[in-house]
C-alpha cells in the first residue's frame with residue numbers, strides 16, 4: 001500500500017548506488033514489512049574515502065535527548081553534532097552541517113539557526129506530525145523536510161484502540177477501585193459498555209487511521225470514516241469502512257469518534273461546540289493526533305453538561321496540562337501524556353525512517369517521505 005511508484009524507484013536507485021559505494025551490509029531493521037520502509041538503512045553508507053555527512057541533533061540522552069541505543073545506529077551514517085557542540089564551535093561547524101535530525105520537536109528550528117547553516121539540505125523529523133516546524137520558512141531556505149509516517153502507524157493505532165477500550169470499560173476508574181484501600185468490590189451498577197458492534201467514526205484515514213480501522217474490524221465494529229480524499233474501494237472493503245463525505249453524518253452516527261488528522265490551519269479546532277453537540281450523548285471522543293484539533297474549552301463544557309459521555313485523550317494543549325485543569329479532574333476523561341509512538345519498536349523505526357529520508361536527500365535520490373508545504 002505504501003510503496004508508491006516513486007518509492008519503488010527510490011529503492012531501485014538506492015540499491016544500485018549502495019552496491020557500488022558501500023563497504024558492507026548492515027542489517028539494523030528487523031521488521032521491514034512493518035514500516036513499509038525502504039532498504040536504505042540496510043546499508044552501511046561508509047562511502048570509500050568519503051566523510052560521513054554532518055548532522056545536527058539536540059542532545060544525547062537525558063529526558064528528551066536521542067536514546068543512547070539509537071545514537072550507535074545514527075553514528076554509522078552520520079557525523080553527529082549536538083547543539084551544545086555547535087554553539088561552542090559555530091565558526092568551524094556551520095558550513096559542514098548538511099542536515100538536522102529532529103527528535104521530540106528538538107532542536108527548535110528558528111530563522112537564526114537556518115541562517116547560520118548555509119549548506120543545510122534537509123530536516124529529518126523523527127515522527128509524523130510536523131506542526132512544530134515552520135514549513136514555509138524552512139523551504140524558503142531551499143531546505144527539504146521529511147517525516148516518518150510508516151514507523152508510527154502501528155503504535156499510534158494501538159494507543160487509539162487502548163484508549164477506546166479503556167474508556168469504554170472504565171479501566172482507569174476500575175484500577176483506582178481495585179487499589180483503593182476502602183473498596184472491597186465494584187458496585188453492581190458500575191458498568192462499562194462494549195465496543196463490539198458499536199460504531200466507530202474515524203476522522204482522518206491516513207496510514208494511522210487505516211490501521212485503527214483494521215483493528216476495529218477485528219472487534220466487529222461498524223466503521224465510518226471521513227477523509228479529505230476518499231480511499232480506494234478495495235481499501236474500504238478490506239476493513240469494511242464506509243465513507244462519510246460530510247463529517248456531520250459521522251459525528252451523528254458514531255458511538256466512538258477517533259481523531260487521526262494532522263494539525264493544520266484547516267484542522268485547528270475542527271471539533272468545537274457545534275460538532276460536539278452533533279455527537280450522541282452516549283458517545284466518546286478519542287484524540288490521538290494533536291490537542292489543538294479540539295476546542296478544549298468546548299470539550300470541557302460538553303463533558304460537564306453531558307453533551308457527550310466521555311473523552312480519551314493522548315494529546316492536549318498545552319502538554320502537559322496545568323495541574324489544576326478541569327480535564328484532569330473529570331472521572332469520564334482518560335488522559336495519557338502523548339505516548340502514541342512511545343514504544344521500543346516505533347522509536348527504532350522512526351530513527352531508521354528518518355535516516356533513510358536524510359540519506360535520500362543528501363544523495364539526490366527520490367525521497368521516501370517528503371513533507372511539502374501546502
Ligand SMILES: O=CC(=O)O
Pocket residue numbers: 126127128129130152340341
Ligand atoms: O506525535 C507523534 C508523531 O508526530 O509522530
